[in-house]
Amino acid sequence: MNNNTFVHKYIRSLIHREDTVVDMTLGGGNDALFLSSLAKKVYAFDISEEAILKSKKRLKDTDNVIMIRDSHANIRRYIEGPVRLFLFNLGFLPHSDDPTVTKADETLKAFQEAWSLLEENGYIVITFYLGHPGGKDEYYLLNDYIKKNRIPVLETYHQDRLDSPVTVIIRK
């Protein structure tokens, strides 16, 4: 099972119809489409214009997804909370030459904001991609932060191949 399949399977049981959730990396809109079928409201961030354009097409039949073209690090400008679940699917926009990629420092800031906006018993789900330049730095920076701050990790999913993606599920 790949990480995206694992993530969708796992979070299906975590979200209720009355929940607000946030897709921190909208990309092509695949995750946001999935979240929109489960939650009341989905906020979705991306800094890439191509991602927003692709997702507008992908999500044209939904009425509960609010797309925001800004960095997830600026989430406080748009959302007061509380939020049931944050989803980070890091790295590059799939099937594209768009060079926009998530960056360790910015991702850490976004994670800290997400943690503070998260409701009690809420979840943060993050998938890290280790195979591109900067991917491992992003993983180590966030992992260190999670360990140092004793943030509770519920589950880690990783296929047993070199540099395959790592998914971490956190519960507040």
Ligand SMILES: C[S@@+](CC[C@H](N)C(=O)[O-])C[C@H]1O[C@@H](n2cnc3c(N)ncnc32)[C@H](O)[C@@H]1O
């Ligand atoms: C792996 S893709 C996300 C896949 C997506 N969730 C989907 O279902 O297709 C990662 C996305 O993160 C976006 N990104 C990079 N830096 C960002 C930032 N600072 N804030 C928000 N999105 C960012 C990229 O533009 C890219 O579209």
